[in-house]
Structures are given as C-alpha cells and as structure tokens.
Amino acid sequence: MELDVDGTKCGGYAVCSELAPEVFDLDDFGFAVAKSGEVAPGAEGNALEALRQCPAQAIRRLG
Ligand code: F3S
Numbered sequence: 467m468e469l470d471v472d473g474t475k476c477g478g479y480a481v482c483s484e485l486a487p488e489v490f491d492l493d494d495f496g497f498a499v500a501k502s503g504e505v506a507p508g509a510e511g512n513a514l515e516a517l518r519q520c521p522a523q524a525i526r527r528l529g
Pocket of ligand 1: 471475476477478479480481482483496497498519520521522523524525
C-alpha cells in the first residue's frame with residue numbers, strides 16, 4: 467500500500483502522526499510528510515485510520 471500527503475490540503479492537524487507515527491512525520495512547520503511511499507504491512511491499519519481521520523482529507527492512497 468502506498469500513501470501520500472497532499473501538501474496543498476494538509477492543515478497540520480497532526481492526527482496522522484499521532485495515529486501512525488511509523489508512517490507520518492511532521493516537518494519543521496508542522497505539516498505532514500509520508501516517511502516513505504510504501505507502507506509496511508504491519509502499519510497499514512494505522513495508516514488507513516489516519517487517512518480516514520485526517521480532518522483535511524489530505525492523505526491519498528496511491529496504490
Ligand atoms: Fe495534515 Fe491531516 Fe496529518 S491535516 S498533519 S495530513 S492529520
């Protein structure tokens with residue numbers, strides 16, 4: 467599974483990095499970045515929960 471953060475939508479709510487810290491980091495300005503495009507199998511549940519709960523709907527599933 468591959469995820470990406472749309473930087474034009476991210477509002478820095480940090481729900482993603484709290485729910486899936488193994489997948490998402492925050493940059494120096496508090497906006498999310500995906501640590502790597504490919505999500506490790508064991509982290510997929512947390513990653514999908516972050517996708518669902520991002521208030522800005524900024525997380526996209528690429529594959
Ligand atoms: Fe941004 Fe959504 Fe995370 S707004 S910081 S991608 S919870």
